[in-house]
Amino acid sequence: MDVRTANLSTVLTHLYLNGPTSRSQLSAATGLNRSTIASLVSDLDSLGLVEENEPRPNGTAGRPSPVVSTRPDVAVVAVNPEIDVLTVSLVALDGTLIQGVEHPFSKIPAPDEVIALTASIIKGFRAGRQRILGIGVAVPGLVDSEGVIADAPHLRWKNVPFTGPLSEATGLPTSAANDAGLGAVAEYKFGAGRGVGNLLYLNGGASGIGGGLVAGGKPLRGGSGFAGELGHVRVSSSNTLDSAGLPGTLEAMVSRDALMSASNKDETATRQVKYLARGLAVAANLLNPEMVVLGGFLSTLLAHNPMLLRCELERAALRPSSHLEIAPSALEPNQLAVGAADMAFAPLLAEVYV
Amino acid sequence: MDVRTANLSTVLTHLYLNGPTSRSQLSAATGLNRSTIASLVSDLDSLGLVEENEPRPNGTAGRPSPVVSTRPDVAVVAVNPEIDVLTVSLVALDGTLIQGVEHPFSKIPAPDEVIALTASIIKGFRAGRQRILGIGVAVPGLVDSEGVIADAPHLRWKNVPFTGPLSEATGLPTSAANDAGLGAVAEYKFGAGRGVGNLLYLNGGASGIGGGLVAGGKPLRGGSGFAGELGHVRVSSSNTLDSAGLPGTLEAMVSRDALMSASNKDETATRQVKYLARGLAVAANLLNPEMVVLGGFLSTLLAHNPMLLRCELERAALRPSSHLEIAPSALEPNQLAVGAADMAFAPLLAEVYV
DNA sequence: TCGTATATGTTGTGAGCCACAACAAAACTA
């Protein structure tokens, strides 16, 4: 890649992640010369990606530096099909949600239905003044590298080509990935785990427990793209099966339904906390993350008895796990939209062509 | 970093990983122009890092291209202190072992002893014609980012400053890291997992089971540098304790001593294979690696009944684990020397200053 | 209110480094 392209990407990515930044701050952050930053910002401006605004007085001496920020009309679409609802969101080039549409389903939707609905909703978005650059889809299942949904058990989709048809229907470049993996990236870049290079994101939803990983500041997808599935790791010798048919796993022992329908809620919650701690211990020993971010009903479980969770975790993990931070999701309920949008912005941020 | 520096690094790293390469192949591999490669190789030559040799006839038409290779006299020292032996090796800039010295201990050595011994052995190495650039230490324990050995339980070392004193005693830049993590990188770059971006390396030694990870082509160290400790993940409800005092872990259930001293070896091996499969299932579900490399007595266990290991693994893991390859270490017994040397070469390979 | 210090934008120059083209060299092929 070109030097120029790399530097344009560096600047735009900084603005994407850190929000409005003065030119002098950009110069300090990138190590590039004042004059170079001026030239790069000018290029990004004429590409319609950023805008310069009046300098904000900051009380220091010296000539004030204009504030550069991403343009709010540059956006992508984030799509998240679930069994009971389709969420289509418009997300701007600073990670903020502009608009979200939720379309409920009375029964599990077919892929065609979801694609057609999404295309229509996007047509609606286009009435606005946004420049829509692409689409990112958060899939509750396994997606292969060509955008084919290999297996989404709860949706009962298998080997469904998805990004291709959706891209054709909308004329927009489209990518797809596992939802929990995207949630992990979202929490890392904009949420509770901001700047924490090694984190595990665990989400408790209606259909089970999904997880995603960030390691060394990058999403950890694994060989076939389903790393992070802590829900299917065994934490008990029980024979209770999870959604994938595996016995005694975290997902089998910890579920929202069991919690809701329990006669003794407090006792059930306590038991589930203990199993959750065992699962986290496995992740702590094997991955040594700095932080675990809990979303969905797992954050409720955390709130129920944080001390118990930590004590049980310490018992089952190697000592350095005391450094492990446990935090609730900070982006809820928009993690997946933010993560999917991040994926859709990725090609632009990686290589800004003049 | 400079464009020139980056390109010099690219070329040198290619030679390090792929061995002797013709200038035309370098041009193809890097995408750089013929003339640029000529200039880069000339720079590396005058730095004494590479040499050009007679072109090898390859039967094709056209002017033959000189073969560039790393100079065999550029080397680093790899150090591996264990409870019963200290191994100090000289490794060349193509990952090959030039010389290895093993110094046995009758009792667990103290850090000072190891440092003094290592320094003496390196003095011996210096009698040769090698240019020694640095030292890499593979530690059977946890090393912090400043090179202090936080905890090496089997050596009974705690909070021992190590790289500092060794560097002072030898005058060489020194770095240290967990042994299993280095083994994982070695197998990825030069061994059974060559080119496999997501792999788990598991080593069965006298003192227990250690593990290291490579994810996305990079070592996965985790927050405090001890990711990969699959040995301390629970695989049984048994109360047998492992070396860290945790019950029912892989290390507690699978050990060389138990295997050696068993009255019915075959039965014990079979049981251990089943526990190993459970441990691998955890890793498969959580990390989704493409390959598991087994070293030490675990490769013996693999050889004992590969089919059983795979069957048990399939039962306990999500389906895509059928893509998971299981292989014995290809570098044994030099994994740690190769990995530690790789760490010692890293600063040079990352930035070649003219 | 004015001058000074400080910080930053602006402009022009120079240097580094790469791609490319033209030519030379060294193999293979018929």
Next chain:
DNA sequence: TAGTTTTGTTGTGGCTCACAACATATACGA
């Protein structure tokens, strides 16, 4: 031996960055 193919070699041009000199805009103290 002449033609073909591939690659080294050399010189040129262009891109992009750093830097210096100058201009501009603020804060602060007299």
